[in-house]
Amino acid sequence: MGTQHYLVLDIGGSAVKYAIMTAQAEIITQGSYPSPTTTIDAFWQTFEANLLPLAQQYQVKGVAISAPGSVDCDSSIIYGHSALRYLHGPNFRQHIQHNYQLNCEIENDANCAALAELWRSDIQGDICLLVIGTGVGGSMVINRKVHHGHHLHGAEFGYMFVGVDDDNKPVTLSGCAATRSLIQNSAKILGLEEHQLNGKAVFELAESGNKDIQAVIDKWYQMLAYGVYNVQYCVDPEQIILGGAISTRPDFVEQIERKLDLIFAENPFSSVRPKLSVCEAGNDANLIGALYHYLQRQDLVTS
Known part of the structure; x- marks a missing residue:
């Protein structure tokens, strides 16, 4: 079995950061694009334009997401409030599984940052x-x-x-x-x-x-x-x-x-x-923590 790759997103008020990562948190490639400001449909359109080709190129096994707001990890619905109002309500896991046939896990951005510290430290x-x-x-x-x-x-x-x-x-x-x-x-x-x-x-x-x-x-x-x-x-x-x-x-x-x-x-x-x-994880903390959360939820954590 070759190296497994994952598509990881950090959704912010001004930009969506993304990376293709291995299960050891090695970043293969990364970048960002402006966060859509209007509707969830616009979000998925930019997702498909910017990230689906990458997901297909690296044959990713799943999508890990860091997002603002009160994230229900079990339902994958975001409650509460944030700068991107359209994020609150839609079911992210359901959409990604149904439209792209990929597993998905989502967690709050501050929680992702904390998980990154936990994973990368002693x-x-x-x-x-x-x-x-x-x-x-x-x-x-x-x-x-x-x-x-x-x-x-x-x-x-x-x-x-x-x-x-x-x-x-x-x-x-x-x-x-x-x-x-x-x-x-x-x-x-x-x-x-x-x-x-x-x-x-x-x-x-x-x-x-x-x-x-x-x-x-x-x-x-x-x-x-x-x-x-x-x-x-x-x-x-x-x-x-x-x-x-x-x-x-x-x-x-x-x-x-x-x-x-x-x-x-x-x-x-x-x-x-x-x-x-x-x-210690710096600007990549949310990405690293989102991946760790994904691996935890999917029972793929090896260390």
Whole structure:
């Protein structure tokens, strides 16, 4: 028997990333194309135009998908909300099996990222993942299995309340510790529109000596540390992994550790300190995790 190949997709709000991969997560070829923005029919049309020829060329054995939203892995239906509204409702496995005669498995993107870390590392215990982006996404892996929760909202750490605003209204972790909130708060101080800034520009302003922006970033790290602390004491994982583009900053973990120093100094009764790390799988994490999920579901995991 020759090498088995799989078609793996990572559906995002702006682009669909794809790869032909082996069962050992070796990427044979990969690329991307813009995500259709209109209907599910348009999604399948672009799928057929871009990916069916590849699937046929490599005689793939199945399709593994990473997607936004509350994914029901058993039914292959996506619930909840995302930037691509047409994803929510259709049955992906049924469509792919019926139209292309291929097996299909689908999982939430943050869960895929967590599975990638689990697969590619020597972590044996339970882990939690926080993805810092437009919001704060999350995943929880217990006994090497994703914990989805009764309503498919397990590990939605971004919904946690971590404080109140000036009007005494509750603030979620996504509302104050996502990259978007960092940009929004900085833009407000600078008198700019949100679209005129990005995360890189915010940090460059701070590094050039802007005290106001430095204060915004300092508060942002503080709220992230509160979120990490809460996750540790709610789940008590062996490790908390941090992802998202901003997590690649060289001092990212160091800054959160400094805020944790203050938290533990002020709360001596707290004895369990989070063990933090940054995602190792990088930009391919969702693809790698989607493949691992597929292999798990199809009972093809060999290690």
